[in-house]
Amino acid sequence: MDYYTLIIRGMLDSMIRIRDEYSAELELCPEGSLWKTDQYGHTNYFWAYREGDGYVRRGISRDPEMQRRLARKAYLTKSLKLLDKNIYQLERTLKQLEPLEAGAVVSRLTKAYQDLPGEYFLYPSR
DSSP, rough: OHHHHHHHHHHHHHHHHHHHHHHHTTTTSSSSEEEEEETTTEEEEEEEEETTEEEEEETTTHHHHHHHHHHHHHHHHHHHHHHHHHHHHHHHHHHHOOOOSSHHHHTTTTTHHHHHOOOOHOOOOO
């Protein structure tokens, strides 16, 4: 396997592993999202989530743990979208990548070159 193919394959495997870990972690995150308001020079944070047919907003300005959990959820959600995009692109790249191994390159040259010894192609000319 070509060196560059191995690198891209490693990147793809790593991103798939991270995507699986992030997906599992996201399932443990709280419902809803973080809201922020600035009123009278004060910043207030709210946890907004669906309840029945409507939305509920609970103040969490004094709950840094819930702020952290909602921030992590937002990070995971955005990261998963980016990972899916990158995985798609890497899979396409692997399918279209042309090998750069000496034999693969020489086989695409005309017959005149293919008859020459292999070491002619591997070292820079002086």
